[in-house]
Amino acid sequence: MTQFNKPFLAAAMAAIVGVGACADVLAADPIKIGVAVGLSGANSVVAPAVVQSSQLAVEEINASGGILGRQVELEITDDASGAVGAQKAYDTLVFQKNVDAIISMETSAARNAALPIVARGKKPFIYTSFYEGRSCSPWMYVNGWVPEQQVAPVVDYFEKSKGAKTFYLVGNDYAFGRGMLDFTKKYIEQHGGKVVGEEYLPIDGTDWTPILSKIRSVHPDALISATAGGAPNVALAKQLKGSGLTLPYGNLAIDE
Template identity: 80%
Template structure:
């Protein structure tokens, strides 16, 4: 009898081991990351990749998603439309990823959306952008103009007595969209835009633009360039030209600001994420990033932190419906939430998310001092016609 019981126990253990082995042997969940490893976004891409790697490492250490390991598929979208089409085609139809989580330029996003529609793959867009980009498969956890512009403009009007503004941007959907919204907001508040200039996204010589700013003599300058290289070239050339007027940058992130050195000092910005956010969740995130990457760490920022939390939003959605089936996961993304470094984030407002925004000013060491916080700012009616 004892021998039988012993054999039974051994058989049960063997059966459980087989079940466990089967679960771990299941195909991994592939999540695609399309990002500008080359081109305009190459300045910020390394931080985005790092935050993606940390999220996947943490999720896998905690058992993965639905008991399955998560694997990253990282591809270069070259920061533009042609590169994005190739990148998304590779991820959707060759790599057959379960979802795409991507920080991209607006040009790249717009070019990728038809492929997302065709492949019916869940797509979390993690970049701040000009707003009102809608697709049945896409959700957004970055800020839009309705959340980001007011803190900078209102501060200049009230604290800097600014009445006239000059707007500068890159000549594509983000630059045009952001500054169109900004101009309307300035005029609604009683200010006046006395100049607007745009440079192609791959342009780097701002000499003629700076000359026009100098001639116009505005009270304040606001820019909306592609994140990364254009921010750096514009800021350095403004500093080199001796421009000292109040400068609000609607596209700067903390990581890029730190790479600029003295060129960014004094610049104003509005952000949903800054490393100085004083919460346990943010301190835990920054500590984990520092531990994992050490001296190779790229400054966590407005473009990389939303990338990190998007993996947890996807995990929450998949586990809510008990599946990675896109048809089930896509609607569940609106119900998924994550309490992370920025606070609790849920993409439940026209497939966008309410966010707490921080008005900040870049300091001499590249850090950002938070001047004021605006809690739970609504993104407005971004995609009212999508369920």
């Protein structure tokens, strides 16, 4: 997942607070940044890194004098990696904590639930996750990549370097999994390949065994997955390795 970094955070927040404000006002109160992340649920595997990198960025920014003379404070909330948790988290950040902006690395389910709240509260919202695209709001700024940037290199590599002609697609059953693999299927078919199977597991599902059995039965040339970024990735990777399947595997839900 995309982590926060000091230059991006500082530049974004400087743009948000504006350069024309009075210096006395700027120096008076800290800039409050809300961070919504899945401390529980599917994203809990990666959430600690998000929290730690956010804290590191703020420490470095404040040590350098803050942003336009103002110190930065974090308000971290748990979106529980899903829609219901995100509604509670964003209500807290927007209407109780009254943060100046929100920066998140979260599931598409959480993001989609958050956007109406962000719009109602008129809070700038920086979304750092790569995602399935086609989700827009005048309050949302995205610095992650989308299917048009991510899918082609994986599919092209499998076709040209591995000789893959048939593909099996596996994902979690929500906006990210469905959106990514819908784009992937169309791309494969447009470039002469064939999708021989497509299966989805609920975002809180943990047993991939039946799906792996189906994959084994049809002998695809390659496997491509789009799962929620934390626990499902770990579970699928472990069970895939344990199954003995050795086909080329492209994961659209993980980065370096």
